[in-house]
Amino acid sequence: MGIISGITVRLLRAQPFESEALDKLAETMKATPILKRDKLHRYYKSSVLPICCLAYSDALVFNSMYYEMLLPDEILAVGAHEFNHIAKKHVVKRLPRTVLPALTLSIVIGYLSSINSTLINIIQLFINFDRGLLIASTTVLFFLVFLVASFYVNAKWLSRQETECDISAAEFVNCEAVVSALAKIPHKTSSRESKLSKLLPHTHPSIEQRIKDVQAARTFKSN
Numbered sequence: 730m731g732i733i734s735g736i737t738v739r740l741l742r743a744q745p746f747e748s749e750a751l752d753k754l755a756e757t758m759k760a761t762p763i764l765k766r767d768k769l770h771r772y773y774k775s776s777v778l779p780i781c782c783l784a785y786s787d788a789l790v791f792n793s794m795y796y797e798m799l800l801p802d803e804i805l806a807v808g809a810h811e812f813n814h815i816a817k818k819h820v821v822k823r824l825p826r827t828v829l830p831a832l833t834l835s836i837v838i839g840y841l842s843s844i845n846s847t848l849i850n851i852i853q854l855f856i857n858f859d860r861g862l863l864i865a866s867t868t869v870l871f872f873l874v875f876l877v878a879s880f881y882v883n884a885k886w887l888s889r890q891e892t893e894c895d896i897s898a899a900e901f902v903n904c905e906a907v908v909s910a911l912a913k914i915p916h917k918t919s920s921r922e923s924k925l926s927k928l929l930p931h932t933h934p935s936i937e938q939r940i941k942d943v944q945a946a947r948t949f950k951s952n
């Protein structure tokens with residue numbers, strides 16, 4: 730399996746499972762990269778995944794609590810949304826707009842800090858860190874900052890991809906199941922959590938907006 734999905738699956742202590750129904754849907758939706766894996770390395774469940782479902786180009790990881798709440802049709806609805814991400818190559822298209830610019834900028838900063846020692850010397854006055862380690866940790870820190878910034882910059886574009894995948898999913902599976910699977914996504918309960926989610930980049934429309942968009946697309950199609 731892919732290196733990144735393989736590492737994530739291990740970190741999330743995800744358990745694999747087989748699904749004929751998801752396989753058939755992946756075939757219909759031309760989410761072919763996932764079908765190249767053997768049957769036992771396509772779908773996973775994890776109790777520690779902080780979101781409902783995560784798509785790699787060759788694997789899906791469901792949050793096990795969310796998965797257990799879903800009816801068979803709703804599992805297919807979530808699968809259809811994720812297969813759209815795979816078929817439309819969203820995972821690959823996101824790299825040049827998110828990870829790559831953040832990586833390039835942080836490497837440039839790391840390089841500049843290695844040739845211009847003023848900043849490093851100032852930091853070293855406060856922290857008695859090895860010089861190489863300091864340059865490496867500065868680079869990592871800037872990478873994380875730039876990565877978060879790139880999600881703010883690309884929030885609208887990412888959010889449009891989610892709507893696109895929801896609407897397209899409703900063309901392959903039961904539209905009601907798409908709506909009810911969305912409605913089962915746990916809402917932020919504590920006010921602290923919801924305040925925090927307002928500050929984070931809005932890479933997904935709200936659940937209410939997603940449901941409205943799916944229903945509006947269905948009404949538009951049936952008229």
Ligand SMILES: [Zn+2]
Nearest residue numbers: 810814891894
């Ligand atoms: Zn999505």
